[in-house]
Amino acid sequence: MDGKALEGKVIVVTGAGGGLGKEISLALARQGAKVVVNDLGVTLDGKPAADSxxxxxxxxxTAAGGAALADVGSVAxxxxxxxxxxxxxxHFGRLDAVVHSAGILRDTIFHKMTPEDFDSVMKVHLYGAFNVSRAAAPHFRKQGSGAFVLMTSSAGLIGSIxxxxxxxxxxxxxxxxxxxxxDMGRFGVRSNCIAPHAFSRMIESVPGLSPEEQERYLEKRRRTTRADQVAPLVGYLCSDAAREVSGQVFGARGNEVYLYSQPRPIRTLHRAGGWTLESLSEMLEPALRKSFTPLERTRDVFSWDAI
Structure with a gap:
C-alpha cells in the first residue's frame, strides 16, 4: 500500500499477535493508522502463551515511528x-474501524466433536465478531462513520472436512x-468480510492429509499465500476509498482479490395445487440435480495455483 491512506484513523485489530492479524496491524500502521493490537496471548489450542x-x-x-496500544482481553x-x-x-480520542481476525481451531470429524469443541470456536469467532462490532457500534453511530472488516473463511463459504x-x-x-x-448503513457505517488464503498457524492443523502431504501443502502455502498479501485489501476496506462498499464478501489469495457470490435462488419449481411428498420425490431431483452445488472443498474450487 502506497501513501498514507489511513492517516489519523484509529483501528482495532483482534488476533493481532501473530500471523494474519500481525501483518494487518503492521500494514495499517505503515499507512498512518493508530492501531489497537488485541491478542489474548494463547496458543492455537487455547493454552496460555509464554509472552504477550x-x-x-x-x-x-512504535519502534517504527507509529502509534499503537496493546490489549490482552478476550474477544469471547x-x-x-x-x-x-x-x-x-x-486513549486515541476516536475509533474508525474494527478488524476481527482472532481465531482458534478445534478440528475434529463431526461425529467426534464435543459440545465444548463447538462452543469454544463459536465464542471466539462468531461471538467475538458480535462483541467487538456491537461494542464499537455506538461510537460509529455517534460520529456518523465507521468500518467493520470481519474475517470469514472458505471453510464456511465452500466447505471443509x-x-x-x-x-x-x-x-x-x-x-x-x-x-x-x-442496520447501520443509515449512520454511515459499513461492514464487509474477507475470506483470506494466507499461511499462518491457523492452517497448520488442517485435517485429512498425511504428514508428507501436509508438509508439501504447507510449504507451498508459505511461498504463495502470505499474510502480508491480504493486508492491502483490509487497508482498502478501512479507508475512505471504500466508502461505498458494504455488505460484500471478498477473497484474497496470493496476488488475487476476488468477490464471492451470495446465496440467491437459482432454479424454481412450480406446481399448480401445491406439492406432496410423492410429487416432490418424482420431480425434484430430476429437475434440479444439474443445479445442485457439489460437495466440494476449497482446494476443489480453487483448482489453479496462487502466484
Missing amino acids: RAVQVADEI DWESTAAMIDRAVS GQANYASAKLGIVALSRSISM
Whole structure:
C-alpha cells in the first residue's frame, strides 16, 4: 500500500499477535493508522502463551515511528471486549474501524466433536465478531462513520472436512456482517468480510492429509499465500476509498482479490395445487440435480495455483 491512506484513523485489530492479524496491524500502521493490537496471548489450542504477543507487536509499531496500544482481553467475553473499545476511544480520542481476525481451531470429524469443541470456536469467532462490532457500534453511530472488516473463511463459504464448528462460525460471520451493513448503513457505517488464503498457524492443523502431504501443502502455502498479501485489501476496506462498499464478501489469495457470490435462488419449481411428498420425490431431483452445488472443498474450487 502506497501513501498514507489511513492517516489519523484509529483501528482495532483482534488476533493481532501473530500471523494474519500481525501483518494487518503492521500494514495499517505503515499507512498512518493508530492501531489497537488485541491478542489474548494463547496458543492455537487455547493454552496460555509464554509472552504477550500483543505487546510485542505494539512495540514493533512504535519502534517504527507509529502509534499503537496493546490489549490482552478476550474477544469471547463481552465485558473484556467492551472495555477494549472504550480504552481505544479514551486513549486515541476516536475509533474508525474494527478488524476481527482472532481465531482458534478445534478440528475434529463431526461425529467426534464435543459440545465444548463447538462452543469454544463459536465464542471466539462468531461471538467475538458480535462483541467487538456491537461494542464499537455506538461510537460509529455517534460520529456518523465507521468500518467493520470481519474475517470469514472458505471453510464456511465452500466447505471443509473436520471443521463443522469453524465453518459454522465463519458462515455466521457473513450473515452478521450483512445484517450490520443493512442496520447501520443509515449512520454511515459499513461492514464487509474477507475470506483470506494466507499461511499462518491457523492452517497448520488442517485435517485429512498425511504428514508428507501436509508438509508439501504447507510449504507451498508459505511461498504463495502470505499474510502480508491480504493486508492491502483490509487497508482498502478501512479507508475512505471504500466508502461505498458494504455488505460484500471478498477473497484474497496470493496476488488475487476476488468477490464471492451470495446465496440467491437459482432454479424454481412450480406446481399448480401445491406439492406432496410423492410429487416432490418424482420431480425434484430430476429437475434440479444439474443445479445442485457439489460437495466440494476449497482446494476443489480453487483448482489453479496462487502466484
